[in-house]
Amino acid sequence: MNDKLLEIEPKRIRLANTPTRGHWLRYGETVGTKIWVKRDDHTGSELSGNKVRKLEYLMAEAVDQGATHVITCGGEQSNHARATAFAATQLGMRSLLILRTDDPTRPPAPTGNILLDRLCGAELQWISRPAWRDRNRLLAEAADRVRAAGGRPYVIPEGGSNALGSWGYIRAMYELASDLEGIAAPDHPVTVVYACGSGGTGAGLILGAKLLGLAKRGIRVAGVNVCDDAAYFVESIGRICADAEERWQLDARVTPDDIVLVDGHVGLGYAKSRPEELETIRDVCRSDGIVLDPVYTGKAFHGIVTELRRDRNRFGSAVAFVHTGGMFGLFASSEITTVL
Numbered sequence: 001m002n003d004k005l006l007e008i009e010p011k012r013i014r015l016a017n018t019p020t021r022g023h024w025l026r027y028g029e030t031v032g033t034k035i036w037v038k039r040d041d042h043t044g045s046e047l048s049g050n051k052v053r054k055l056e057y058l059m060a061e062a063v064d065q066g067a068t069h070v071i072t073c074g075g076e077q078s079n080h081a082r083a084t085a086f087a088a089t090q091l092g093m094r095s096l097l098i099l100r101t102d103d104p105t106r107p108p109a110p111t112g113n114i115l116l117d118r119l120c121g122a123e124l125q126w127i128s129r130p131a132w133r134d135r136n137r138l139l140a141e142a143a144d145r146v147r148a149a150g151g152r153p154y155v156i157p158e159g160g161s162n163a164l165g166s167w168g169y170i171r172a173m174y175e176l177a178s179d180l181e182g183i184a185a186p187d188h189p190v191t192v193v194y195a196c197g198s199g200g201t202g203a204g205l206i207l208g209a210k211l212l213g214l215a216k217r218g219i220r221v222a223g224v225n226v227c228d229d230a231a232y233f234v235e236s237i238g239r240i241c242a243d244a245e246e247r248w249q250l251d252a253r254v255t256p257d258d259i260v261l262v263d264g265h266v267g268l269g270y271a272k273s274r275p276e277e278l279e280t281i282r283d284v285c286r287s288d289g290i291v292l293d294p295v296y297t298g299k300a301f302h303g304i305v306t307e308l309r310r311d312r313n314r315f316g317s318a319v320a321f322v323h324t325g326g327m328f329g330l331f332a333s334s335e336i337t338t339v340l
């Protein structure tokens with residue numbers, strides 16, 4: 001990062017293997033557009049994916065505050081919750097995960113991320129889908145319980161998506177700026193495309209791109225939302241960016257026009273797969289030997305491919321896809337076997 005930003009960068013604990021590498025995908029040839037991939041699925045093993053970049057800042061704050069317990073929430077197969085549980089364990093703290101499921105009285109089988117949550121000793125609190133609306137109150141109540149028992153809680157919101165967490169992808173955008181040297185140019189624009197679930201990754205990438213003036217270098221940013229819709233994310237990403245700009249006096253000036261979502265690829269809904277999405281996961285694995293997950297990266301990648309089949313110049317002269325991880329989610333169901 002540049003010197004000015006390094007001065008104001010919040011404290012960070014190294015948890016991720018960064019910078020991550022990138023490479024071209026053979027799969028791009030089948031759609032007639034060059035696709036480059038940044039391997040953020042390689043940020044670690046237990047702590048893999050995009051969440052660990054955010055946790056570097058969030059956990060640094062937890063440590064500074066002398067936290068004994070880290071509390072967060074997510075869907076039943078939340079990658080963020082699993083990464084948080086492992087980061088907490090690695091740093092000598094306990095973790096409490098509030099997880100959403102159909103019937104909290106009959107929690108899901110310990111597969112995929114849930115298996116790992118339990119393996120590392122996270123305490124799990126199951127809540128129903130209607131109760132999810134009250135997640136922030138439930139997080140606060142869990143924190144009260146920890147305090148009442150003499151502990152010191154640190155609460156991380158859904159997806160680690162707040163102003164502090166967004167620094168993870170501000171930093172990643174600095175990596176991307178050098179990754180894309182010689183690939184992107186004003187007359188060869190490249191779009192950095194990411195899967196958008198709670199907005200923190202997008203907020204960081206957009207802030208980073210603005211701070212570095214990357215539009216002038218032909219680098220654009222677009223998210224494929226895997227839930228909700230574009231209007232929802234323009235609002236939520238906008239809020240995270242505004243918070244970060246205010247808190248660290250960042251001269252990014254993000255406007256709604258900077259927040260680009262490629263909407264229309266949610267399909268059957270969050271964490272629900274259509275056969276064609278599973279086929280794309282299979283085909284990318286067979287052409288390039290990389291594994292996408294059904295909830296985020298597979299769905300987003302299928303969205304990119306669908307757009308490119310309509311217009312192969314949709315994202316400029318190349319796509320730079322951020323592979324944000326999530327592989328453990330693939331092991332939560334045998335659905336992928338239907339396309340093998």
Ligand SMILES: Cc1ncc(COP(=O)(O)O)c(C=O)c1O
Pocket residue numbers: 049050078079080159161195196197198199200201202293296297324325326327
């Ligand atoms: C594998 C993976 N990719 C992408 C995302 C989306 O990131 P964000 O929540 O920052 O929008 C998530 C989490 O939600 C994830 O687990």
